[in-house]
Amino acid sequence: MTRRGGAIAAVLLRRVGLAVWHARFGLRRGSARRRAFARQLRLACEELGPAFIKLGQLASVRPDLFPPEVVFELERLRDRVPPVPAAEVRAIVRRELGADPEQLFAAFDPEPLATASIAQVHEAELAGAYRPVVGATLPAGARLAVKVVRPGVAAAIEADLALARRWIARLERLPFVARWRPRALLREFEASLASELDLRREGRVADRFARDFADDARVAVPTVVWRHTTRRVLTTVLVRGWHLNELDEARRAGIDAHGLAVHGAEVFLRQVLVHGRFHADLHPANLLVTPDGRICYLDFGIVGRTTPPQRLAIAQLLVATAYGDAERALGASRALGLEVPESAVPAVRDEVAKLLRRHLMERSPADLRGFAIAFLGMLADHRIAIPEGYGLLIKALVTVEGVSRALVPDIDVVQAAKPVATRLVVQQLVRPERLRERLPAAARAALVELLA
């Protein structure tokens, strides 16, 4: 075993030991036991560095693959890494953009604004005016955020993945491991990681998002400066504001937190139901509230997509859930690929109705997160596979609730989103192409009724 392999094995063994201890050697049952293991898994990822932190973050948006306790614990993954020395940052900028930062920018701060496991961000100043893909021309002197991928990260991730490939080749001989399809899972994670390390992709998604919400004065997206952007460097306009843990100051400055929370939920629904792409990694660090009262979306690393038929089904699912209609919720879920065996339908419908009542209808404010954990757990109990997009959507909705609660602790996001969700459903239903599609069936039904 290599040195790195030994280090990983040692951390995993120690964490499994601690998890067994916290689960009282298996005496704790069900969710409590899974929570104990999930916590140690998160701490192991934080200890093992960038590749594991990134893998954990990717796993945290996949409730279709992992138990809900693991998914919701991994979203708390935090990376604590020292900043890259200024000389190395200069070297990366030179290698990526062909000149030193001082030649490219009017000013460049060698001290990072923020550091994370994959990249760190430096403040800079635009040297000459720039016409971006979306929005007005940026004047010379505009403040910029230059995101630089840390040196050696790609190689470190590749080394860990190579190790994982070797381990999986051995471990998948065990039936218990094989049923998780670890090889396919690893391939999927490799593709996601490669795509996240290419910052041009994030820039393109940001541009599309900015275009989608160009008509919404309360949404801000950092403008991309493409002439200073490559695979490993992303340059955008620097947006200043408050993170969601600094909102006391924002409230003192007169920001309408409740209005922003409600509007944030509406923006999310528009992403899913109208534009067909949504920010799927909306943790508090990826959002800012600006001094002029806008919500600024950052870091478009993980994005979900919906097709037009899915959008209609999602709209129906959301409204049915908000109104506690288990029958319609299951019907719309079926349209989204959730296959409930015929024999299990009555039991699943009853349980969904019970969960809707317990977590959403009879509780004020509604507890979307509690509902999601119980709902996903119930599907797992019935051995019902969760389609990837379906799981991602549920996770994203729960995150929207979390973000809204960070703004207004007692907000009922289900009630707040109900009018806009209903309106969007109607807009989807009365679209001309949808009406044309349904007209023949409606005419047939009318004829049957007339001739009866």
Next chain:
Amino acid sequence: MARGAALDPGTPEQGPEAFVDGLAALVAEEKERLKARLVSVDEAGDPGRAAMGETGELSDRLASLAFELAELRGRLESLQAGVDAVADRVDAIAAHLEV
């Protein structure tokens, strides 16, 4: 139980029955809006309707085309930055060899 148009759009009571009622109210509202739009277009006459439709469609397509072109320009600028970086490295290697 209030039904259909008697309910305010988007704020029905809880429950599946109320959901259908609220939906009906919203459909009615949407229908009225569409009817009002058609009437205003009819008053402008057929050529006016065609021109309005065509202008709107053309404007959407132009906006879409402008965005696609701007996106393409962004990609080219990024490629240019990459080429500049390669040229800089080639210069550095040449300078090193001369020394």
